[in-house]
Amino acid sequence: MVLNVNGVKREVTVDPDVPLLTVLRDHLDLTGSKYGCGEGACGACTVLINDNPTKSCITPVGNATNKEIITIEGLEKNGKLHPVQEAFLKTDAFQCSYCAPGMIMSAAALLKKNNDPTEEAIIKAMNGNICRCGTYPYILKAIKLAAKS
Numbered sequence: 001m002v003l004n005v006n007g008v009k010r011e012v013t014v015d016p017d018v019p020l021l022t023v024l025r026d027h028l029d030l031t032g033s034k035y036g037c038g039e040g041a042c043g044a045c046t047v048l049i050n051d052n053p054t055k056s057c058i059t060p061v062g063n064a065t066n067k068e069i070i071t072i073e074g075l076e077k078n079g080k081l082h083p084v085q086e087a088f089l090k091t092d093a094f095q096c097s098y099c100a101p102g103m104i105m106s107a108a109a110l111l112k113k114n115n116d117p118t119e120e121a122i123i124k125a126m127n128g129n130i131c132r133c134g135t136y137p138y139i140l141k142a143i144k145l146a147a148k149s
């Protein structure tokens with residue numbers, strides 16, 4: 001099957017029921033999206049499908065064909081980081097960073113739809129992403145900073 005990943009058509013030979021996360025990491029070497037819980041509960045594997053944050057660990061790859069898939073590797077453009085990536089760096093919104101790719105993808109999706117979200121809207125949009133290190137106040141700060149930029 002052919003997948004459109006980060007603007008590039010990629011051909012893979014896999015069963016359509018294989019999770020998209022497995023295909024991204026093991027077949028396409030896009031290891032930015034992380035495996036956390038593997039059951040749709042933590043958000044570490046979040047990618048964008050047609051601009052919607054999607055948990056790739058529970059998304060069969062067969063459901064992602066003919067759609068635009070963006071991973072954390074696809075956010076940077078022409079050597080310039082996405083404003084959400086810049087804001088996470090500026091605010092030190094990481095400890096172990098395992099949650100960061102998924103957090104950044106969810107935040108990027110939110111700001112694309114709403115570039116001036118309230119704190120409540122940010123918390124609601126980020127509700128499916130868990131940070132085991134508890135960096136939530138910094139993540140909130142980063143998203144507010146990205147919205148300003």
Ligand code: FES
Nearest residue numbers: 036037038043057
């Ligand atoms: S690894 Fe996909 S939601 Fe946890």
Ligand code: FES
Nearest residue numbers: 095097131132133
């Ligand atoms: S920074 Fe460690 S899980 Fe979020």
